[in-house]
Amino acid sequence: MSEASHNYLSAKKGLWSWLATTDHKRIGIMYAIACGTFFLLGGILATFVRTELGTPGETILDQDGYNQIFTLHGVVMVFLVIIPAIPGILGNFVLPIQIGAKDVAFPRLNLASWYLFMAGALMAVFGWLFVGNVDTGWTFYTPYSSGASNAVLWLTSAVFVAGFASIFTGLNFIVTVHKMRAPGMTWNRLPLFVWAIYATGIVQVLATPVIGITMVLLFLEKLMQIGIFDPALGGDPVLFQHFFWFYSHPAVYIMILPAMGIISDLMGTFSRQQVSGYTFIALSSVAIAFLGFLVWGHHMFVSGQSALSSIIFSMLTFLIGIPTGIKVFNWVATMYKGSVWLRTPMIYALMFLFLFTIGGLTGIMVGVLAVDVHLHDTYFVVAHFHYVMMGGALIGLIGGLHYWWPKMTGRMYNETAGIIAAVLIFIGFNLTFFTQFFLGSRGMPRRYHDYTELLENFPEFAALNMASTIGSYILGIGLLMILVYALYSLFKGPKAPANPWGACTLEWTHTGPLPDEHNFHETPLVTRGPYDFHLADDVFGPKEEN
Amino acid sequence: MAQGQHHIIPIRTLAVVFGVLLFLTLVTAVTARVDLGALNVPLALIIAGSKAILVALVFMALKYDNKVNLLVLVLGVVFAVVFLALTLADTEFRGDIGITEPGTTELSVEPVESE
Amino acid sequence: MSSAGTTLKHYFVNHEQQFDAAKLGMWLFLVTEILLFSGMFVAYAVYRSWHPEVFAQASELLDWRLGALNTVVLLASSFTVALSIHFVQKGENDKVVVLLLMTLLCAAIFMVVKYFEYSGKFSHGVFPGAGFEPHGIVDGKDYSKYDIPFAPQFFSIYFVMTGIHGVHVLVGMGLFGWLITRVARGHFSPQWYTPVELTGLYWHLVDIIWIFLFPLLYLI
Ligand code: HEM
Ligand SMILES: [Cu+2]
Numbered sequence: 037m038s039e040a041s042h043n044y045l046s047a048k049k050g051l052w053s054w055l056a057t058t059d060h061k062r063i064g065i066m067y068a069i070a071c072g073t074f075f076l077l078g079g080i081l082a083t084f085v086r087t088e089l090g091t092p093g094e095t096i097l098d099q100d101g102y103n104q105i106f107t108l109h110g111v112v113m114v115f116l117v118i119i120p121a122i123p124g125i126l127g128n129f130v131l132p133i134q135i136g137a138k139d140v141a142f143p144r145l146n147l148a149s150w151y152l153f154m155a156g157a158l159m160a161v162f163g164w165l166f167v168g169n170v171d172t173g174w175t176f177y178t179p180y181s182s183g184a185s186n187a188v189l190w191l192t193s194a195v196f197v198a199g200f201a202s203i204f205t206g207l208n209f210i211v212t213v214h215k216m217r218a219p220g221m222t223w224n225r226l227p228l229f230v231w232a233i234y235a236t237g238i239v240q241v242l243a244t245p246v247i248g249i250t251m252v253l254l255f256l257e258k259l260m261q262i263g264i265f266d267p268a269l270g271g272d273p274v275l276f277q278h279f280f281w282f283y284s285h286p287a288v289y290i291m292i293l294p295a296m297g298i299i300s301d302l303m304g305t306f307s308r309q310q311v312s313g314y315t316f317i318a319l320s321s322v323a324i325a326f327l328g329f330l331v332w333g334h335h336m337f338v339s340g341q342s343a344l345s346s347i348i349f350s351m352l353t354f355l356i357g358i359p360t361g362i363k364v365f366n367w368v369a370t371m372y373k374g375s376v377w378l379r380t381p382m383i384y385a386l387m388f389l390f391l392f393t394i395g396g397l398t399g400i401m402v403g404v405l406a407v408d409v410h411l412h413d414t415y416f417v418v419a420h421f422h423y424v425m426m427g428g429a430l431i432g433l434i435g436g437l438h439y440w441w442p443k444m445t446g447r448m449y450n451e452t453a454g455i456i457a458a459v460l461i462f463i464g465f466n467l468t469f470f471t472q473f474f475l476g477s478r479g480m481p482r483r484y485h486d487y488t489e490l491l492e493n494f495p496e497f498a499a500l501n502m503a504s505t506i507g508s509y510i511l512g513i514g515l516l517m518i519l520v521y522a523l524y525s526l527f528k529g530p531k532a533p534a535n536p537w538g539a540c541t542l543e544w545t546h547t548g549p550l551p552d553e554h555n556f557h558e559t560p561l562v563t564r565g566p567y568d569f570h571l572a573d574d575v576f577g578p579k580e581e582n
Numbered sequence: 583m584a585q586g587q588h589h590i591i592p593i594r595t596l597a598v599v600f601g602v603l604l605f606l607t608l609v610t611a612v613t614a615r616v617d618l619g620a621l622n623v624p625l626a627l628i629i630a631g632s633k634a635i636l637v638a639l640v641f642m643a644l645k646y647d648n649k650v651n652l653l654v655l656v657l658g659v660v661f662a663v664v665f666l667a668l669t670l671a672d673t674e675f676r677g678d679i680g681i682t683e684p685g686t687t688e689l690s691v692e693p694v695e696s697e
Numbered sequence: 698m699s700s701a702g703t704t705l706k707h708y709f710v711n712h713e714q715q716f717d718a719a720k721l722g723m724w725l726f727l728v729t730e731i732l733l734f735s736g737m738f739v740a741y742a743v744y745r746s747w748h749p750e751v752f753a754q755a756s757e758l759l760d761w762r763l764g765a766l767n768t769v770v771l772l773a774s775s776f777t778v779a780l781s782i783h784f785v786q787k788g789e790n791d792k793v794v795v796l797l798l799m800t801l802l803c804a805a806i807f808m809v810v811k812y813f814e815y816s817g818k819f820s821h822g823v824f825p826g827a828g829f830e831p832h833g834i835v836d837g838k839d840y841s842k843y844d845i846p847f848a849p850q851f852f853s854i855y856f857v858m859t860g861i862h863g864v865h866v867l868v869g870m871g872l873f874g875w876l877i878t879r880v881a882r883g884h885f886s887p888q889w890y891t892p893v894e895l896t897g898l899y900w901h902l903v904d905i906i907w908i909f910l911f912p913l914l915y916l917i
Pocket of ligand 2: 284285288331332334335
């Protein structure tokens with residue numbers, strides 16, 4: 037069989053060869069299709085939200101409609117896109133190859149986790165379409181949720197089921213990293229993306245069960261009024277918030293850690309030098325994973341929790357800044373005196389650096405107890421978390437998808453189109469969300485469909501909201517552009533070489549343009565680190581000029 | 583060969599542990615019948631904890647096993663305790679400032695009606 | 698590449714690696730179980746410390762002798778499981794079958810006792826949640842006296858904790874049934890007994906959870 041026709045895509049044909057596959061690469065692609073679809077759905081919902089807010093008064097949605105739309109936007113984006121996407125798509129596709137393994141440790145569990153994820157997603161959509169309305173926000177706070185329609189039962193079950201998908205993914209990666217490394221792939225030769233996914237796995241395994249039990253208890257609260265969380269029955273709604281955030285704060289690290297891993301890899305490859313502070317970046321991922329469990333109460337400063345715990349949580353929150361800062365400084369240092377090659381993935385990496393830093397710093401701001409009492413439930417918080425979740429996690433994902441696109445599809449995309457889209461996204465994103473820092477710090481509350489009455493005292497809200505809405509359209513156009521040139525590349529793009537970026541990690545150096553069904557012809561023997569460019573010149577020729 | 587070389591725990595050890603577990607069950611049942619005041623709960627928890635450790639180390643063979651598995655278990659327990667401890671840091675001190683129920687504080691001014 | 702009942706999956710280098718991976722995976726799974734239950738323990742701790750008298754009083758309605766019986770039954774089943782691993786390691790598979798059958802029996806006894814406990818409670822209106830309406834007299838205890846604020850919380854927590862634990866016992870029974878047929882068909886040997894060992898780990902964890910539930914719910 038000729039070299040070109042023998043790869044993971046051509047090895048088997050037909051729909052069933054996908055739906056029943058245990059190949060980690062194919063499962064990664066299936067996650068990509070699923071998450072991509074949900075991202076489109078979530079994005080459409082977001083434009084509804086922004087359109088409603090673009091002008092004061094009722095624009096396209098009434099109050100109830102608005103509440104339902106932003107709830108669904110949040111649920112879809114958090115649980116069906118940002119949490120599963122990077123581990124599901126890139127973790128699956130890249131991680132086993134990067135450590136020189138033939139597959140993950142439990143391939144069938146891997147497939148099962150995709151099915152669980154899809155089952156969860158379908159339950160959520162079913163509940164929304166056919167059972168009733170949910171307007172609780174993605175946080176499902178009681179008593180909103182215990183009083184909402186029966187669709188809550190479907191959504192909580194959906195989160196429970198999708199949660200187990202996340203657990204199985206994380207568990208699989210932890211075991212894979214521990215037990216499946218190729219000869220010579222020592223812990224300090226792991227690519228930083230692997231370290232990040234490993235740390236993420238720890239969080240997935242330790243935190244996700246708690247959202248599971250929270251959803252079970254909420255389900256029972258709604259079904260038979262067990263009175264744990266519902267204040268009308270003697271339950272404690274603040275206890276619900278503890279349960280929810282014990283998972284959901286660590287969950288924000290499930291979102292961001294993998295993106296940080298991507299950025300580390302991109303910084304090394306496109307600066308063509310050793311990633312500065314490798315050990316610090318690697319261990320700071322693990323530190324973030326653990327510290328992330330100690331700060332959940334910073335979401336509850338005005339919930340009525342005890343002042344003592346607010347103070348403790350506020351102080352612990354500041355600690356998170358340390359490992360995060362270590363990473364940011366090391367990324368900057370990696371570029372210093374490197375030969376930075378500005379290709380689309382690297383542009384996203386730089387964008388990440390800029391946007392995530394804003395997001396992280398504003399996170400510290402709202403982590404200050406006295407400040408957050410004013411900013412909580414305003415657009416300032418909305419801006420903060422979009423800077424980290426979209427500007428951080430999602431931009432990281434998009435950068436990673438561009439980077440690994442040639443390896444996944446065997447084709448190149450159009451570089452010019454890539455750069456134009458990136459610029460549009462950058463402008464659109466900042467216009468959308470930077471304005472929200474102004475809105476929030478002046479007191480515009482979140483989760484309201486109208487702000488007419490505020491205009492009397494804050495006439496600038498009209499212009500700021502309009503700007504934000506226009507920004508969101510530009511952002512949308514940029515994202516759609518990616519979809520268009522990605523599809524074009526898939527069918528018409530030029531064939532990719534095995535290592536278009538001159539990268540040093542195994543997925544580039546030891547596989548063909550498209551990896552084999554079982555990744556390698558023979559198990560690689562690893563003799564150098566992931567970013568030892570000076571040692572790798574014998575493996576691939578000098579980088580092509582741009 | 584693989585699993586053929588694994589440590590086989592002698593029946594004697596298993597039986598002794600089983601005996602101790604039964605004994606501790608008896609102790610906890612009996613001590614719970616007498617009122618030890620504030621000691622009731624800690625004693626019951628210490629006994630339960632000891633039983634759990636015995637099961638984990640011997641029946642689950644962690645004592646003889648790869649230490650990574652032990653580490654995994656310890657991490658799980660540690661974070662369960664973190665969950666408990668930081669939640670109690672709220673619930674045990676709920677209302678430590680700004681108590682607004684009538685009679686709990688001497689107010690020189692009328693309390694502000696919330697909502 | 699087959700050795701006594703198992704094949705080495707192509708993505709593993711050797712059996713040792715395959716076994717180690719399975720075992721680490723199982724331990725990680727057990728940790729998720731611990732954290733799943735931790736939520737219920739937290740709810741218990743919070744409500745108990747808010748309403749200690751109510752919890753002390755409400756727990757009188759649970760029969761500690763039945764709880765103790767079930768504790769002994771589960772400990773015994775843990776012992777038989779540990780023994781079964783001892784014998785599978787020595788290749789004495791007929792003993793393994795007997796021990797696993799005994800384990801299954803213990804699990805069944807546990808569930809039967811729970812059935813009687815639950816139905817005894819239900820028949821006197823002790824339900825989780827909205828249905829809570831205790832009535833009738835048992836063992837000289839007037840159930841209607843227990844219709845006090847926050848008693849429903851105690852019983853909600855009791856039913857949810859023991860209920861989810863019970864589901865785990867049922868799953869365990871299914872696993873043991875499956876294992877017994879496999880041992881009987883000679884699938885395991887001293888060279889390969891991973892499923893026996895992993896199911897054993899699962900079962901011990903179910904036991905450990907009960908070790909905590911028993912004193913917390915029935916005794917103190
Ligand atoms: C430097 C690290 C960070 C700090 C100190 C921080 C701090 C905070 C604080 C204190 C809040 C609560 C604000 C309020 O509700 O009043 C908050 C909200 C939030 N943060 Fe962060 N954050 C950080 C990073 C992140 C990251 C990396 C993500 C996600 C990728 C994230 C996602 C969120 C979300 C989703 C919310 C709002 C949740 C809601 O109420 O709907 N944060 N953050
Ligand atoms: Cu947080």
